[in-house]
Amino acid sequence: MSHDAQVYVKSETEFNYIKQKRRKDMRGQITTFAIMIFFTLIAFTAVAADFSKYLIAPVILLLAVVQVILQLFYFMHMSEKNHNVPMYFLFVGAFFGFITILTFLTIIWWG
Amino acid sequence: MSSIAQKKGFGATLWDYLTTVDHKKIAVMYLIAGGLFFVIGGIEAMLIRIQLAKPDNDFVSAGLFNEIITMHGTTMIFLAAMPILFGFMNAVMPLQIGARDVAFPFLNSLGFWLFLFGGIFLNLSWFMGGAPDAGWTSYASLSLASPGHGIDFYAIGLQIAGAGTYIGGINFLVTIINMRAPGMTYMRMPLMTWTTFVASALILFAFPPLTIGLFFLILDRMFGGNFFDHTMGGNTIIWEHLFWIFGHPEVYILILPAFGIFSEIFAIFARKRLFGYSSMVFATVLIGFLGFMVWAHHMFTVGLGPTANAIFAVATMAIAVPTGMKIFNWLLTIWGGSIKVTVPMLYALAFIPSFVAGGVTGVMQGAAPLDYQLHDSYFIVAHFHYVIVGGVVLAILAALHLYWPLMFNQMLSEKLGKWTFWFFFIGFHMTFFIQHFLGLMGMPRRVFTFGADQGWDLFNLISSVGAFFMAAGVIILVVNIIITAVKNVPVGNDPWEDGRTLEWAIPQPVPFYNFKQTPLVRGLDTFWIEKQEGNKEGMTYAEPLSDIHMPNNSFIPFMMTVGLFIAGFGALYNGEKEWAVPVLVLGLAITVASMAVRSVKDDHGFHIHKEDLMNEKGGK
Numbered sequence: 001m002s003h004d005a006q007v008y009v010k011s012e013t014e015f016n017y018i019k020q021k022r023r024k025d026m027r028g029q030i031t032t033f034a035i036m037i038f039f040t041l042i043a044f045t046a047v048a049a050d051f052s053k054y055l056i057a058p059v060i061l062l063l064a065v066v067q068v069i070l071q072l073f074y075f076m077h078m079s080e081k082n083h084n085v086p087m088y089f090l091f092v093g094a095f096f097g098f099i100t101i102l103t104f105l106t107i108i109w110w111g
Numbered sequence: 112m113s114s115i116a117q118k119k120g121f122g123a124t125l126w127d128y129l130t131t132v133d134h135k136k137i138a139v140m141y142l143i144a145g146g147l148f149f150v151i152g153g154i155e156a157m158l159i160r161i162q163l164a165k166p167d168n169d170f171v172s173a174g175l176f177n178e179i180i181t182m183h184g185t186t187m188i189f190l191a192a193m194p195i196l197f198g199f200m201n202a203v204m205p206l207q208i209g210a211r212d213v214a215f216p217f218l219n220s221l222g223f224w225l226f227l228f229g230g231i232f233l234n235l236s237w238f239m240g241g242a243p244d245a246g247w248t249s250y251a252s253l254s255l256a257s258p259g260h261g262i263d264f265y266a267i268g269l270q271i272a273g274a275g276t277y278i279g280g281i282n283f284l285v286t287i288i289n290m291r292a293p294g295m296t297y298m299r300m301p302l303m304t305w306t307t308f309v310a311s312a313l314i315l316f317a318f319p320p321l322t323i324g325l326f327f328l329i330l331d332r333m334f335g336g337n338f339f340d341h342t343m344g345g346n347t348i349i350w351e352h353l354f355w356i357f358g359h360p361e362v363y364i365l366i367l368p369a370f371g372i373f374s375e376i377f378a379i380f381a382r383k384r385l386f387g388y389s390s391m392v393f394a395t396v397l398i399g400f401l402g403f404m405v406w407a408h409h410m411f412t413v414g415l416g417p418t419a420n421a422i423f424a425v426a427t428m429a430i431a432v433p434t435g436m437k438i439f440n441w442l443l444t445i446w447g448g449s450i451k452v453t454v455p456m457l458y459a460l461a462f463i464p465s466f467v468a469g470g471v472t473g474v475m476q477g478a479a480p481l482d483y484q485l486h487d488s489y490f491i492v493a494h495f496h497y498v499i500v501g502g503v504v505l506a507i508l509a510a511l512h513l514y515w516p517l518m519f520n521q522m523l524s525e526k527l528g529k530w531t532f533w534f535f536f537i538g539f540h541m542t543f544f545i546q547h548f549l550g551l552m553g554m555p556r557r558v559f560t561f562g563a564d565q566g567w568d569l570f571n572l573i574s575s576v577g578a579f580f581m582a583a584g585v586i587i588l589v590v591n592i593i594i595t596a597v598k599n600v601p602v603g604n605d606p607w608e609d610g611r612t613l614e615w616a617i618p619q620p621v622p623f624y625n626f627k628q629t630p631l632v633r634g635l636d637t638f639w640i641e642k643q644e645g646n647k648e649g650m651t652y653a654e655p656l657s658d659i660h661m662p663n664n665s666f667i668p669f670m671m672t673v674g675l676f677i678a679g680f681g682a683l684y685n686g687e688k689e690w691a692v693p694v695l696v697l698g699l700a701i702t703v704a705s706m707a708v709r710s711v712k713d714d715h716g717f718h719i720h721k722e723d724l725m726n727e728k729g730g731k
Contacts, residue, residue, distance in 0.1 A: 085288050089312070096316050096403050100356055103407070107419045108348055 032074040039063045130664035132216035133623055134201045137223050139518065141198030144227050148190035150585075151234065155183035157582055160542070164575035166563035176559035177244035178261065182234075184247030185265065188361070189272055190230040192503050196368045197226075197279055199510050200307045202518050204283065206614035206621070207304045209292025209630045211659065214285040217709075221668035222279035228676045229272025236264035246557065248358070251339035251350035255331060260683055266328045267679040271672075273318055273325070280314030283307055292613075293653040294632035298392065301612040301635075302385065305392055306371030309399040310364045316403065317360035324353035333685045348413060355406035363402040366498065367395060369506030370437060373459045376509055377441050378636070379609050380456035381448025387440040388635060394433035394440075401430045411482045420479040427477035434470060438463060453607070454528035458509030461536050462502065469497030472547065487557075490550025496543045508535065508588070516606040520619045521599060527591040531584045538580025545570045545577075604649070611636040616649035624659045627724055628652040659719040667709050674702030 010018070043063055046056045073079045078087055119127070128136060158179050162170045171179065205213055213219050236242040243265035245254035254262045287308045291300070300308070328350065330336030337343035339350050378385040385391060407415060407423040415423075441463060450456070472494040476482045485491060508531070515523045549570050554561065561567050605615040613630060616638040631653035634640050641649050681695025 089315070092312075092400070093316055099404065100320070100352075103419075104349075104352065107407075107415045108346060108352065 028074055032070050036067060036070065039067055127664070129669055130220075130666045132212070132220045132662050132664055134205050134213050134216065134219060135518070135621060135623070137219050138198045138200075138202035140223055141194045141201060141226075142518075144223075144230070145191050145194035145198055148186050148230055148234075149192075149195065152183055152186035152191050153582065153585060155179050155186065157578060159183060160575040160578035162559065163561075163571050165572065166561055166565070166568050168560050171559070173559040174244065177246075177557075178237075178242035180557055181243045181246055181249075181261075181265075182237075185233065185243070185269070186230075187499075188247065188365070189269060189276075190226075190233070192365050192499070192507065193276060194226055194230075195507050196310075196365065196503075197222075197276075199372065199507075199514060200283060200303075200310075200368060202514060203614055204304050204307045205286065205290070206517075206617060206625060207301050207612050208287065208290065208295050209613055209626060209632060210286060210290040211625045211629075212662070213282050214290055215282050216662045217665055217668060218278050218282050220665065221671060222275040222277075222282065224668050224672040225275025225278065225675070226272045227275075228672045229268050229270070229275060232271060232676060232679050233264055233268030236261055236268075239264070248351075248354055249328070250347075250354075251328065251331070252347040254328065255339055255347075262328070263332055263683045266325045266332065267682055270322065270325045270329070271675050271679060273321055274675075276314060277318045277322075280311040280318070283311040284315065287311075292626075292630050292632050298389065299632055299635050299637075301371075302374035302388075302391060302395075303368070303371040303612075305395055306367040306374075309395050310367045313360045313364045313367070313399050313402060317357045317364065320353045321357035321361075324350055324357070327353070329682065333682055335686075351410055351413065352406070355409045356403070358409065359406040360399075360402045362495075362498070363398060365503045367399065369462075369503045370395065372506045372510045372513070373441065373462055375612070376455045376459040376513060377444045378611055379513075379607055380451045380453055380459070381445045382451070382609050383444055383448040384611075384636060384639075385440070386443040386446075387436075390436055391440050394436045397433040398430060401426065401433070405430065408477055408479075408482070411479045412486045424477055424479045428474055431470065431474050438467060451609070453512075454523070454525055454532060455509040455513040457529065457532050458505045458512075461532070462505045462509075465497060465501030465505065465539070468544075469494060469501050472497065485550065487555055488550035489546045489554045489556055492556045493543050493546035493550060496546070500539050500543065505536075508532075511588075513607070515595075516602050516619075517614055517621075519596075520601050520603070521595050522602045522606055523595050524591050527587055527594070531588045531591065533584075534580050534587060535584030538577045538582075538584060541577025541580060542574050543577070545573050549574070605638075611639040613637050613650075616641065624661060624719060626650075627659075628656055629654050656721055656724060658721055659724065660716055661719060662716045663714055665709075665714070667705050670705040671702050674698045674700070674705060677701065 043060050046059055072090070077083065078090075128140060131137065158171060159176070162168050162176060201213070201219070205211070233243075239260065241259045241261045243249065243254075243257070243261035245257050245262060245265075249262060249265055254265075287300070287304060327336065327338040331338055331340065331345075337345045339345045339347045341347055374385055374391060404426045405423055407419060408427045411420050411423075441459075445460075452460070472490070476485055476491070476494060512523050512528050515521065549567055550556075552567060552570075554565075554567050561571070601619065604610075604617060604619045607615070610616070613632070616630075617625065628650075629652070630637070630650040633651065638649055641651065675698060678695050678698025681691050681693070681698055684691040685695065
């Protein structure tokens with residue numbers, strides 16, 4: 001929906017606020033990135049160090065879940081405002097997916 | 112294009128429709144294409160009833176009968192009911208929320224063409240070696256064994272049409288989330304918009320399992336896969352699960368918009384605010400949510416074990432609660448209203464007892480032990496026709512009368528409409544009520560004939576006679592449409608005189624940009640509020656008159672679809688004809704090239720200037 005063109009001039013305070021906010025966001029992103037690299041290192045090390053299969057698999061799966069959450073909230077900006085609807089849809093979808101997998105496991109493959 | 116009607120040549124009109132991205136024109140195309148498939152599916156239904164009218168009939172052969180029942184089910188669900196509802200959603204929803212178009216007009220057009228070409232592909236099977244014959248559920252244990260190419264047409268056709276539906280669903284979701292007019296909060300959205308929203312969410316989550324299932328089927332049948340072949344380590348039950356994880360939400364995708372249409376009708380013609388609006392919204396969302404937890408009730412007799420059966424039985428019965436809430440809300444909307452019995456209202460009044468009957472038999476089948484008795488009998492056939500015809504088809508016929516003046520600025524004849532209604536309504540109950548008893552007497556579904564000594568003769572004959580009543584009703588409707596179109600008497604906005612929501616406030620014929628100025632929504636039933644306050648224009652505006660940005664028409668969606676259509680034939684004849692792989696590659700190349708053109712070419716649309724709007728002339 002278009003309107004007549006307008007030029008909006010930011011005030012000094014607004015400018016400083018946005019600058020500060022962006023700096024904070026950047027810090028969050030870089031921290032998350034570092035954590036993710038670290039997770040990858042843990043995963044590779046666990047395999048390279050020849051730990052038991054029953055230790056490696058759960059650890060990697062756990063790390064994967066944490067990674068997905070970090071990915072969504074920091075890199076895909078789900079932590080920001082106005083993301084309630086996509087977040088709701090995502091969780092509902094994940095829930096339906098989970099039920100499907102659970103049913104397949106319990107009544108097709110184990111049963 | 113202009114808001115003032117101009118005479119155009121046939122070629123120009125055709126080109127306009129082939130390239131249009133306007134939600135109102137796409138709605139008309141959905142309606143026409145869906146209507147056409149509805150007639151084809153109806154003819155198939157008549158053939159079924161003629162064959163079953165008397166015992167030991169040989170009107171059609173057993174094999175042909177299987178093809179007819181399969182195509183009847185598939186056509187009615189995927190190519191008639193859903194597209195017609197999509198047509199009404201397209202026509203009404205953007206107007207109800209005060210939007211100038213859907214969020215992605217280009218994708219809207221792509222969705223339509225994918226549906227149409229998928230449907231054509233599926234129906235071409237009749238002329239190219241036989242239609243699919245494993246039932247609309249196409250269970251893998253049966254469909255993998257089916258000779259010929261019928262099932263291949265089913266799998267590829269539905270894959271193409273399904274992609275279109277999926278695109279449409281996402282489009283509606285984004286539109287409703289992002290493009291509501293100022294003041295149109297979620298809890299002020301009319302029920303038609305709410306049900307469109309929830310049905311689209313169901314499409315979003317339900318279609319991926321179908322897509323996966325169909326791809327498995329395509330791979331198994333055409334490319335040497337073994338997903339469903341137990342001798343090669345596959346599992347045939349997986350198809351049933353995937354199909355019903357999609358299939359159960361699918362029936363709610365059909366019925367929720369029907370609920371939305373009836374909610375509008377009850378409020379308009381009882382001339383009362385919808386009773387219990389917020390509980391209606393809650394019930395709609397809850398039905399949508401629970402719809403994903405119950406699919407295995409279609410598979411009670413597969414042998415899932417008592418625990419699984421019990422869980423799914425309880426979940427199934429839980430759905431009766433929000434549905435019951437809706438029924439009572441509708442009754443209480445009529446209660447004490449100043450009722451006007453027009454054709455849409457007749458359908459709405461008839462819907463309540465018909466749908467409740469279907470719901471009650473649904474709960475009966477939800478009881479797993481009883482389902483062992485009812486499974487695969489005509490009782491099931493009676494049940495789902497009661498909910499789909501008694502719910503969805505009545506809603507479609509009601510909406511056709513209700514929204515006809517909105518879409519075409521003409522009024523369908525009330526007199527002929529009432530004839531249609533009575534023929535259809537009586538025929539419907541005559542056809543399907545008695546099928547409950549046929550089921551209880553032991554007649555299995557999907558049999559092509561029965562013996563004279565089985566005691567089913569009379570009931571089957573009555574059922575067949577009812578089908579002819581329904582056909583007569585539909586023929587009267589077609590006559591009604593033709594007469595109305597030829598007379599072409601403009602009726603203006605708010606022809607029912609009691610319109611409550613924004614779509615009735617727009618001047619007729621609806622300008623292609625919908626709203627000159629975006630309206631300000633001040634409550635539920637916006638138009639009603641404005642009328643009560645004596646606002647002659649019917650709208651309060653949220654913005655001053657300014658330039659309107661509109662999208663350009665595009666031929667690319669059509670080309671993308673043609674590519675997939677051609678590729679479908681390549682996949683179908685893979686390993687059998689020499690030209691199969693080149694055709695597959697060629698088709699995909701056309702699609703990819705079209706996508707590339709779309710990506711590379713800048714298309715910024717155009718502006719309708721303020722001055723033109725003031726002179727009542729559109730741009731372009």
